Amino acid sequence: MTAITKLTTVELKLLVREPGSMFTILIPLFILVVFGSSITPGDTVLLPMSLAIAVGLVGLYLLPTTLATYRERGILRRLSTTPVRPGSMLLVQLILQLVLALVAAALLLGVAGTVLGAHLPGRVLPFVVAFLLGTAAMFAVGLLIAALAPNGRSANGVGVLLYFPMAFLAGLIQPTDQMPVILARIGEYTPLGAFRQALQDVWAGHWPSPLLLGVMAAYAAIVSLAAATYFRWE
Template sequence: MSALARLTATETRLFFREPTIVFFTLAFPPILLVILGLVPAFREPDENGIRMIGLYVPIIIVMSVALFALTSLSQLLATYRDKGVLRRMRTTPVKPRVLLGAQLVMSTVMSVATMLVVLAIGRLAFDVSLPRQLPAYLVAYVLVAVSMFAIGLLVASLAPTGRSASAIGTLLFFPLAFFAGLWVPRATMNDLLRTISDFTPLGAGVQSLQDATAGHGPQLLHLAVMLGWAIVAGGLAARYFRWG
């Protein structure tokens, strides 16, 4: 545990030396929420009493998880393998799997911190309701985080370099963000798009977080989808991941 803690602290310091990654994973989601909240149409309720800003808080939260998984985690691990860091670690008492654990711990802590900031801004600045079903909200958040981190590890396992991992992660991010409702909220999607969204990790995650915020339990379909992505992507990542 002491090796994991020390390596996590080291990886955190290295993370903050990458200003572009830091901005998009930590600062961009809260800034985006503030920008959307300043648009009057997002703050005003529609004929059904629904405020768009409330719908976008879960969307931005899952988007921040995706940014961590597809940019920070995948790019850094692929870069380490490309530069031979993982191979050289095999000759030390600290094994590569400890580095993987440190990356996962750091990404999880950072993403949780971002989630709390987004929830706080939504509540304090725009009067967005906090989750009414907190246990269900946490379960949904954990599942969407695990599924996206598994996909990030899969990208890192297949990408030969850090640059290619960044490119693959970016290509994956935009369709996943679309079906999460970043450009077209799920509530306004047609039946076909909403069905596709239901079977994506971010789409299922957004709906589960929205359900928990409204006081309902997440649908079993959405929980099963996130768990399925975590198992399949995690299994493939474990199968194809190369340390050196």
């Protein structure tokens, strides 16, 4: 067994035991089930919202808190003296967090499609593109939080403080058609808002707007670059 494989195995066990992992899966599932009684077969809002909530929790809460905590405890610094470099830890964490987001998405789609009888997108490719770009954008923001936060607690706090206003602007707390026009328009240019709207377009049977895809790609690229610039291993 290689060092990377061992590291992945250990990190996977820690992720499974982490209470935050369960919350990122159960909270959006709870929202879906509670409001699912009113869902109609043609609904194009609730499931995209639930998916955006799940990815937002992973990207803004779990990912930055984990990485900042590892740096605070000196784990990343100690790895620099072993064959497993700190960059390997970062890569493993990104992969595992992506897997967690995919598991949450699969569970939401499965429950919505089989139990609630919800409408699922007919074409896979637009969904995959929107989901991966949205996840990349949210993970980039999480990496920037981890880069700037001095410890795990502050990363957690910053993530929570960012999540709620971002979720509001994205229409995850209040529908955008009930918000002032200017706020709804601003929300479309946030990473979470662009993600939610892109998924809603997919559920409506359309390709996401090129503008929305461009917004998510820009966040993923630019914010990731900023995170790489400011990230400290110790």
